[in-house]
Ligand SMILES: Cn1ncc2cc([C@H](O)c3cccc(CNC(=O)c4cc(-c5ccc(F)cc5)cc(O)c4O)c3)ccc21
């Protein structure tokens with residue numbers, strides 16, 4: 001039977017990237033998506049903004065909502081200090097299977113815990129299951145209508161601390177209007193918009209960085 005796009009993306013990584021070299025994995029995926037098949041990775045342009053925020057926060061604990069093929073997982077994990085931990089949630093088993101192999105090809109398995117399941121089910125279990133008290137950085141890139149409910153859930157579960165940074169992809173395209181209105185108007189967040197473009201296109205998109213004020 002015909003392969004899937006994630007399978008073809010993994011093939012491009014295994015063919016063109018060097019094992020243990022995260023930058024070559026990132027380049028191989030960006031080349032594949034720009035020249036062969038578009039895929040919904042955060043991409044190179046928004047990826048540079050993601051890199052800057054990760055470097056600024058220098059997080060010990062990161063939560064990623066929506067792994068997909070692991071592109072942003074690799075982008076983030078490659079910048080983390082040695083004993084930092086990235087937990088990434090993926091509910092789609094086919095995406096999870098590809099992402100595990102992409103993360104392994106980059107040699108970043110030690111820093112990444114990929115959990116198969118839905119954000120709503122796992123956010124309440126972070127403390128007991130993984131011994132994580134709070135997250136220094138959360139990258140939101142899953143279903144756009146889940147950004148707001150999951151942010152409220154993270155607050156309720158106490159996994160955000162004063163200064164925790166939320167970085168949300170696609171706030172313009174496909175768009176997350178309810179989330180944007182919330183973080184921009186809530187007194188409990190200091191929000192900033194980073195204008196960019198939808199991955200591999202000229203369409204406007206951007207990242208919203210929101211600092212939880214406790
Ligand atoms: C609950 N829960 N918990 C974990 C979890 C994980 C997932 C999956 O990883 C998953 C599956 C399908 C879709 C997404 C969201 N991503 C998008 O929909 C998206 C679209 C576009 C775009 C833009 C323009 C187009 F024309 C078409 C697609 C550009 C982008 O960067 C995207 O991130 C995420 C889902 C729910 C989950």
Ligand SMILES: [Mg+2]
Nearest residue numbers: 042141169170
């Ligand atoms: Mg996205």
